[in-house]
Amino acid sequence: MDSEAIADRGKIIGEEFIQLGNVDKYLKDKNLFKFFCGKTIVFVKVLADDIIRLVMKPYETPSLDTTKGVIFDGDTCVECTSCELDNKVIIKTGILEVHIGKFPFHMEIYGPDGDSFFKTHDSYSLGWSERRTSCRIAIRDEEHFYGLGEKCGWLDKRGENVSMWNTDMFDPHNQHTKELYVSIPFYIGLSKGKSYGLLLDNPSRTHFNMGEGQDEYAYLETEAGKFDFYVIYGPQIKRVVSRYTDLTGKMHLPPMWSLGYQQEKYSYATEEEVRYIAGNFRKRGIPCDTIYIDIHHMDDYRCFTWNYHRFPDPEKLIADLKEDGFHSIITVNPGVKKDPEYEHYIDGMKRGYFCKKLDGSVFVGKVWPGDSVYPDFSKAEVRKWWSEKHKIITDKGIEGIWNDMNEPSVFRPVKNGSLEDHTMDLDVMHENDGNPATHRELHNLYGLLMVMSTYDGLKESLKGKRPFILSRSGYPGIQRYAAVWTGDNRSFWEHLSMGIPMLLNMGLSGMPFVGNDLGGYMGNSNGELFTRWVQFGVFAPFFRTCYSINLLPQEPWSYGEKYERIVKDFIRLRYRLLAHIYNLFYEASVTGIPVMRPLVLEYQDDPEVYNVSDEFLLGNSILVAPICKPDSEYREIYLPDGIWYDFYTGERHIGGKYMLGYAPIDRIPLFVKQGSIIPMIDCQSYVGEKKLTSLELEIYPGAECEYVLYEDDGETFAYEQGEYSITNFNCRIDGNNLLFEVSPEKSDYRNTRERYLLKFRCIQKSSKVVKVNGEIIAEKKSAGGADCNNFWYFDENEKAIYVQISDSKTKTDHVFLEF
Numbered sequence: 001m002d003s004e005a006i007a008d009r010g011k012i013i014g015e016e017f018i019q020l021g022n023v024d025k026y027l028k029d030k031n032l033f034k035f036f037c038g039k040t041i042v043f044v045k046v047l048a049d050d051i052i053r054l055v056m057k058p059y060e061t062p063s064l065d066t067t068k069g070v071i072f073d074g075d076t077c078v079e080c081t082s083c084e085l086d087n088k089v090i091i092k093t094g095i096l097e098v099h100i101g102k103f104p105f106h107m108e109i110y111g112p113d114g115d116s117f118f119k120t121h122d123s124y125s126l127g128w129s130e131r132r133t134s135c136r137i138a139i140r141d142e143e144h145f146y147g148l149g150e151k152c153g154w155l156d157k158r159g160e161n162v163s164m165w166n167t168d169m170f171d172p173h174n175q176h177t178k179e180l181y182v183s184i185p186f187y188i189g190l191s192k193g194k195s196y197g198l199l200l201d202n203p204s205r206t207h208f209n210m211g212e213g214q215d216e217y218a219y220l221e222t223e224a225g226k227f228d229f230y231v232i233y234g235p236q237i238k239r240v241v242s243r244y245t246d247l248t249g250k251m252h253l254p255p256m257w258s259l260g261y262q263q264e265k266y267s268y269a270t271e272e273e274v275r276y277i278a279g280n281f282r283k284r285g286i287p288c289d290t291i292y293i294d295i296h297h298m299d300d301y302r303c304f305t306w307n308y309h310r311f312p313d314p315e316k317l318i319a320d321l322k323e324d325g326f327h328s329i330i331t332v333n334p335g336v337k338k339d340p341e342y343e344h345y346i347d348g349m350k351r352g353y354f355c356k357k358l359d360g361s362v363f364v365g366k367v368w369p370g371d372s373v374y375p376d377f378s379k380a381e382v383r384k385w386w387s388e389k390h391k392i393i394t395d396k397g398i399e400g401i402w403n404d405m406n407e408p409s410v411f412r413p414v415k416n417g418s419l420e421d422h423t424m425d426l427d428v429m430h431e432n433d434g435n436p437a438t439h440r441e442l443h444n445l446y447g448l449l450m451v452m453s454t455y456d457g458l459k460e461s462l463k464g465k466r467p468f469i470l471s472r473s474g475y476p477g478i479q480r481y482a483a484v485w486t487g488d489n490r491s492f493w494e495h496l497s498m499g500i501p502m503l504l505n506m507g508l509s510g511m512p513f514v515g516n517d518l519g520g521y522m523g524n525s526n527g528e529l530f531t532r533w534v535q536f537g538v539f540a541p542f543f544r545t546c547y548s549i550n551l552l553p554q555e556p557w558s559y560g561e562k563y564e565r566i567v568k569d570f571i572r573l574r575y576r577l578l579a580h581i582y583n584l585f586y587e588a589s590v591t592g593i594p595v596m597r598p599l600v601l602e603y604q605d606d607p608e609v610y611n612v613s614d615e616f617l618l619g620n621s622i623l624v625a626p627i628c629k630p631d632s633e634y635r636e637i638y639l640p641d642g643i644w645y646d647f648y649t650g651e652r653h654i655g656g657k658y659m660l661g662y663a664p665i666d667r668i669p670l671f672v673k674q675g676s677i678i679p680m681i682d683c684q685s686y687v688g689e690k691k692l693t694s695l696e697l698e699i700y701p702g703a704e705c706e707y708v709l710y711e712d713d714g715e716t717f718a719y720e721q722g723e724y725s726i727t728n729f730n731c732r733i734d735g736n737n738l739l740f741e742v743s744p745e746k747s748d749y750r751n752t753r754e755r756y757l758l759k760f761r762c763i764q765k766s767s768k769v770v771k772v773n774g775e776i777i778a779e780k781k782s783a784g785g786a787d788c789n790n791f792w793y794f795d796e797n798e799k800a801i802y803v804q805i806s807d808s809k810t811k812t813d814h815v816f817l818e819f
């Protein structure tokens with residue numbers, strides 16, 4: 001596009017854009033640069049060697065405050081230099097060069113390889129109209145875009161035009177749905193194997209036009225507030241995600257039980273129904289850890305109350321469920337019933353804690369309880385007040401909270417079809433701890449602020465146990481406190497397949513703990529669809545079935561014996577994988593790298609995977625290719641570089657090409673990469689049911705093979721005091737020999753393990769001899785019987801060698817196989 005065409009884009013929508021002008025002068029104060037452009041001042045801050053922040057507000061000196069989404073203010077000792085050359089100011093960090101062009105202001109950033117990776121338009125970098133501020137960023141050659149949080153459509157967002165406005169979207173989600181419950185104004189650009197990320201920290205409605213209908217510029221726009229963004233250098237996508245989560249925070253380790261299977265219906269509405277459902281899981285031997293009690297648990301939808309007609313003795317119910325291995329979770333919504341006889345309404349009104357208009361009137365909106373008022377979570381005092389109420393819930397034995405409707409959602413007749421009608425009035429004035437701002441400016445933050453309050457409340461009252469929170473709404477940083485599910489999907493095959501790239505992009509947007517409602521929330525599911533969805537869910541971080549009111553039952557046994565058996569087997573597989581999945585969560589809590597990964601995260605130099613939206617990796621070793629079509633047993637699968645083994649048959653495949661996968665209804669295509677080790681624990685009906693004495697390791701030997709296993713108690717914060725253990729597993733092939741090592745690195749968490757069962761897979765012939773620490777161990781004819789001694793045997797059919805060794809806990813053990 002030529003410059004005129006670009007300038008015209010503003011005019012198309014009837015708005016005159018004013019461009020940021022020339023730099024009159026600039027000042028440097030350590031790592032902060034101030035550019036004076038007429039009345040407008042632009043701040044450029046070197047936050048770290050690889051992160052550059054830019055802040056601007058038309059005609060003002062913008063504040064450098066951040067939203068609650070951002071928790072990192074920069075490295076304290078970051079060093080940078082600057083000089084002037086021609087018409088530019090050149091800022092050098094440890095690795096980047098930031099060039100600020102002066103006539104008019106524009107910005108270009110070069111990586112350590114000397115290549116420019118970020119560039120605004122030379123003449124139209126930043127501009128504004130009465131309604132919006134915008135920035136034009138050059139799209140690089142063959143650039144692909146990822147991230148952008150919870151969005152419909154394919155993995156690669158190139159050519160998409162989406163906006164960010166937390167919305168309770170009950171209509172079926174599809175590619176026209178630009179706004180859902182969560183807003184993450186962050187994208188990753190990948191061009192020719194090199195990536196960078198950009199976070200636009202602005203909680204008003206923002207727009208991300210990633211090159212719709214043209215290939216030259218991405219347009220970022222904000223509707224209120226200042227223009228405040230961070231550019232994060234990669235070039236690895238993993239590095240971008242990791243640095244993005246340094247900016248916005250990593251997740252805490254979740255309680256292990258929250259990684260098990262979860263079951264919800266809106267609503268299991270009576271004590272009897274809840275007991276019936278829970279009892280059925282146990283009776284049928286289907287593992288389950290969590291049961292939800294949705295909004296019907298409340299007295300006429302009043303938060304922090306109980307409906308004693310439906311649930312006569314909640315303490316007893318919750319205690320009995322716990323006895324049976326279930327954790328109960330209840331819904332807490334932000335809308336507080338306007339009822340002068342209801343204590344929390346009275347209390348909040350007296351304190352002035354509900355959202356008000358400028359004239360002092362309290363905003364009233366309709367939700368489940370009828371006329372409702374909304375706590376102003378932008379005030380620390382209000383968050384504290386609300387958090388303290390959670391004791392009412394935890395005193396009943398509840399350990400998890402589900403924050404729903406926190407966009408916040410307000411029911412109202414749709415006027416001119418505008419989506420804002422779904423939330424509170426835009427001129428509500430949030431007190432915002434002394435920086436009052438309208439709802440229009442802060443909307444996308446509301447859910448996060450509520451969840452912060454919930455987290456503090458739960459953490460405080462659970463006395464050392466890890467809280468579990470599920471949130472529907474969110475903003476960057478939500479991962480610090482909550483898991484997020486993708487709201488009211490439908491029982492459509494299309495929504496099974498759309499859920500995959502949605503979750504993958506949420507993972508790339510810093511949220512590792514994500515999932516879809518399995519089987520679909522609205523509409524009646526069926527046996528085949530439900531089964532395929534659960535098979536997928538086993539490998540998704542958050543594993544929950546959830547369905548709406550007035551529908552046919554959607555529990556694992558709802559579709560007859562055949563589907564029940566398959567679904568049960570797959571839920572059991574999830575429980576076998578829990579140590580591995582927990583390990584991936586540990587990794588996410590340290591590095592920010594998601595549990596469920598798009599292929600492009602691990603293979604960013606392979607153009608074939610740039611838009612793979614129907615396959616993913618669990619960690620880096622298990623490739624999952626869900627079946628997302630009815631009546632289908634075959635599908636195309638792309639295996640990236642490497643050797644891959646079919647999980648079921650052990651068949652060997654050479655990657656870097658396409659293949660036809662075969663998966664009858666009792667399978668989902670699964671491949672394990674050569675060189676992987678996967679820990680598998682005994683199946684349990686719920687986390688903590690059994691004392692686990694043996695850990696099985698599935699080993700797919702390759703040249704390099706290693707695994708670092710993190711373990712802790714899975715439920716408290718003792719790990720923060722160092723109570724955890726780290727064990728390294730290594731496997732090497734050396735000519736005709738195979739060497740395996742277990743080496744404990746840190747053993748401050750005492751587990752109950754007594755032995756390991758090593759399962760070397762894809763072995764063609766039996767070993768001549770197996771030695772443990774130099775001593776020959778006995779060969780057995782089969783693995784049957786509970787033998788506590790060291791032994792080995794070769795399973796001809798499975799093509800696997802099993803070796804059982806005792807866990808010596810503190811010293812390194814060597815296993816030697818000779819072929």
Ligand code: MIG
Nearest residue numbers: 265266294295331404487488
């Ligand atoms: O619109 O609490 O997305 O999961 O079951 C209904 C009742 C309100 C919406 C949630 C859904 C939940 C339901 N809620």
